[in-house]
Amino acid sequence: MSEFVVEARDLRKVYIMGDVEVHALRGLSITVDPGEVVSIMGPSGSGKSTLMNMIGCLDRPTSGDYWLDGERVENLNDDQLASIRNRKVGFVFQTFNLLPRATALANVELPLRYAEKVKDRRKRAKEALEAVGLGDRIKHRPNELSGGQQQRVALARALVTNPAIVMADEPTGNLDSKSGDEIMELLLRMNADNGTTLIIVTHDPEIAAFTQRIIHIRDGVVEHETKGAKQ
Amino acid sequence: MNIWRSFIEALESLISNKLRSSLTILGIVIGVGAVIAMLAIGQGAEESITGSIQGIGTNLMFVFSGxxxxxxxxxxxxxxxxxxxxxxxxxxxxxxxxxxxxxxxxxxxxxxxxxxxxxxxxxxxxxxxxxxxxxxxxxxxxxxxxxxxxxxxxxxxxxxxxxxxxxxxxxxxxxxxxxxxxxxxxxxxxxxxxxxxxxxxxxxxxxxxxxxxxxxxxxxxxxxxxxxxxxxxxxxxxxxxxxxxxxxxxxxxxxxDFTIFNQQDFLETAAAITGVLTIFLGGIAGISLLVGGIGIMNIMLVSVIERTREIGLRKALGARKKDILVQFLTESSLLSLSGGLIGILLGWIISLIVGSIAAANDADITPLIGMDAVLLATLFSTAVGLFFGLYPANRAANLEPVEALRYE
Structure with a gap:
């Protein structure tokens, strides 16, 4: 058990492409406190996406130890990883990744459907949509919503399971600056209201500036950390 | 994820792609239709032949010299x-x-x-x-x-x-x-x-x-x-x-120096001939059912590739292998089941038409659709969907979430 919500020690990840070994992570260690808002920055090829996949339990490290919310993850099988993701991680993607044929409500309900024994799925999904200000749009399909609204649906979907962390990968990348700011505000308010730990992966220094701590990654290791504007 | 829920979801997904779904099931429709019609006509022909032999006189034997x-x-x-x-x-x-x-x-x-x-x-x-x-x-x-x-x-x-x-x-x-x-x-x-x-x-x-x-x-x-x-x-x-x-x-x-012939000999010969005929026709119809199944597999594979991102997302949100497997298997068996049901209808119509053509030509064939044929067609078409859906569904279930999410 640790006091951190995310604790990674000496993470290494090696991809084998043909006969070339690609070292995406080379002994990276980070910790994130509960309720913290952290951003991860780095140029492309720095191992940023790989790190995000490790933290979000989408992939397993080649070696190293990783605890998410007190649970060791690096040795779990695929189905156990799926269960961890379902319970502990909320994802927000750059391209929203909503099911195009499903209504906003059905999209938000989706993670609850894969969870075990959840009552009031519909009610919880509806509340999550109301929390992001889309209470009047629950029957709309993604193509009937603006980009900002779609990302808010995605946000509601990430939060509906009350996850330990929310992973946001370039959450404002596909939005105009006004919608982007709205999304950031919403994310930060969720953090303030519920104490949800927030990890944002971004290129954009302006977005990173919203966070408490900026972790700079280069060549698979943490290069340095800086403080963000939010305190 | 319960069965009913995945049934509804599969139905929605199939309905949202009406043209493709209906073209996909066409093979099964024709296959099952052919099976039903062939069996019905075969059975009708058998009844007719048996009937005309029995019409000569029941339990009849003939004795002639030589x-x-x-x-x-x-x-x-x-x-x-x-x-x-x-x-x-x-x-x-x-x-x-x-x-x-x-x-x-x-x-x-x-x-x-x-x-x-x-x-x-x-x-x-x-x-x-x-x-x-x-x-x-x-x-x-x-x-x-x-x-x-x-x-x-x-x-x-x-x-x-x-x-x-x-x-x-x-x-x-x-x-x-x-x-x-x-x-x-x-x-x-x-x-x-x-x-x-x-x-x-x-x-x-x-x-x-x-x-x-x-x-x-x-x-x-x-x-x-x-x-x-x-x-x-x-x-x-x-x-x-x-x-x-x-x-x-x-x-x-x-x-x-005499020969005794009985009706049973005729009936057995006739039954053997129509039996072979029915198996033969059913076999041909069965092949078209197989072709229909391959069509389903083909479309399901395309569908898995098309929906790679969706599968990746579902996995990221916590779907286990089993959940994805069930989702795709439900879709493929629902496809072939509906194809089977429409095929039964088609087979019924074909045998009605054949019956009326036969009647117009004074051939006394009344096609008979047995409950067993209907049941068999339903079960078999569902099984075809399950069997040919297994490979695509397994492929979907084994996709790596990271890879699938990155798929363009």
């Missing part, structure tokens, strides 16, 4: 043989015996004439051969004793001579120039494997012997029709008749 080729100088069958077979002590399995004398003769009426088969019969011919009159009366004992010049006309003969099939009782026709009084018209039987049974006339056996059909031995007969008490008793009856005739003809062992 055995295998090696037997020289076969003795003719006689009325005495017929009487011996009719003896319930000698042949307890026999219920009716009808000896006949058959020949061809010219039958004429006021300038119209036709050559037809003239059969000399006893009153027992009616129950044994299942021949009834549509008007008038059958030949009876009084006609027999009096060697009466009376005749029963088959409908075709009546049509040829009079241009009609009714209201002819009391007319007089000439057979080989001799006048015969028409005492009735035979019921129409339709064609059979033995030629038309309506193109013949019946006269009393005694009359035939005395006046029309001469044989070298005075009381010889051509064919003896024999009715067994039940269909099951036919082999027993055959044995009894053979014993009687062997004794009476004093034949050497294994040199029977």
């Amino acid at each position: 055995g295998s080729e090696e037997v020289n100088n076969p003795k003719p069958l006689t009325l005495g043989d017929a009487e011996a077979i009719a003896d319930p002590f000698q042949a307890p399995s026999v219920i009716g015996v009808a000896p006949t004398l058959q020949g061809n003769a010219e039958v004429s009426f006021s300038g119209e004439s036709t050559v037809t088969s003239v059969i000399g019969v006893t009153p027992d011919f009616s129950p044994v051969r299942n021949f009834n009159v549509s008007e008038g009366e059958f030949i009876n004992e009084v006609h027999m004793l009096g060697q009466a010049a009376v005749v029963l006309l088959g409908t075709e003969v009546a049509e040829d001579l009079f241009g009609r099939k009714a209201g002819l009782t009391g007319e007089t026709v000439r057979i080989e120039g001799q006048p015969f009084r028409v005492i009735g018209i035979l019921e129409e039987k339709g064609g059979s494997s033995f030629g038309s049974q309506d193109d013949q006339v019946l006269i009393p056996m005694t009359t035939a012997q005395a006046r029309l059909i001469r044989r070298s031995t005075r009381d010889s007969v051509d064919v003896i029709f024999i009715q067994a008490i039940t269909a099951e008793a036919v082999p027993q009856a055959t044995e009894e008749i053979a014993q009687i005739l062997r004794a009476r003809h004093r034949t050497a062992i294994a040199e029977d």
Whole structure:
């Protein structure tokens, strides 16, 4: 058990492409406190996406130890990883990744459907949509919503399971600056209201500036950390 | 994720892609339709053939003179043989015996004439051969004793001579120039494997012997029709008749100078032929079902590739392998099941059409759709969907979430 919500020690990840070994992570260690808002920055090829996949339990490290919310993850099988993701991680993607044929409500309900024994799925999904200000749009399909609204649906979907962390990968990348700011505000308010730990992966220094701590990654290791504007 | 939920979701996904879904199930629709129609027509044909054989007379056997080729100088069958077979002590399995004398003769009426088969019969011919009159009366004992010049006309003969099939009782026709009084018209039987049974006339056996059909031995007969008490008793009856005739003809062992034929032989042959036909047709239809299944697999594979990101997202949100597997299997089996149901409808329509075409051409085939065929088609099409959906679904379930999410 640790006091951190995310604790990674000496993470290494090696991809084998043909006969070339690609070292995406080379002994990276980070910790994130509960309720913290952290951003991860780095140029492309720095191992940023790989790190995000490790933290979000989408992939397993080649070696190293990783605890998410007190649970060791690096040795779990695929189905156990799926269960961890379902319970502990909320994802927000750059391209929203909503099911195009499903209504906003059905999209938000989706993670609850894969969870075990959840009552009031519909009610919880509806509340999550109301929390992001889309209470009047629950029957709309993604193509009937603006980009900002779609990302808010995605946000509601990430939060509906009350996850330990929310992973946001370039959450404002596909939005105009006004919608982007709205999304950031919403994310930060969720953090303030519920104490949800927030990890944002971004290129954009302006977005990173919203966070408490900026972790700079280069060549698979943490290069340095800086403080963000939010305190 | 419960089954009902995934059923609804699969339905939504299929409905959202109507054109593709309907083209995909076309193979199954045609396959199942063909299976149902072929089985129905095959069964109908079997019923029809069985029916026409049974129409000749139930539990019927035929005895005629002459055995295998090696037997020289076969003795003719006689009325005495017929009487011996009719003896319930000698042949307890026999219920009716009808000896006949058959020949061809010219039958004429006021300038119209036709050559037809003239059969000399006893009153027992009616129950044994299942021949009834549509008007008038059958030949009876009084006609027999009096060697009466009376005749029963088959409908075709009546049509040829009079241009009609009714209201002819009391007319007089000439057979080989001799006048015969028409005492009735035979019921129409339709064609059979033995030629038309309506193109013949019946006269009393005694009359035939005395006046029309001469044989070298005075009381010889051509064919003896024999009715067994039940269909099951036919082999027993055959044995009894053979014993009687062997004794009476004093034949050497294994040199029977007569042949006994029974309806069961015909029925078995017919059943074997239609059975082979049904399997053959069903087999061809089964191949189209297989092709339909491959079509489903193809489309499901395309669908898995198309929805790679969706699968990645579902996995990121916590879907286990099993969840994805169930989702895709539900879709493919729902596809083929609906194809199967539409196919059953199609097969039913095809067999109706075939039935009405057959009826228009006087072929008596009524296609029968058995409950078993419907059940089999439903189960089989679902199984096809499951089987051919397994590979694509497994592929979807084994996608790596990271890879799938990155897929463009």
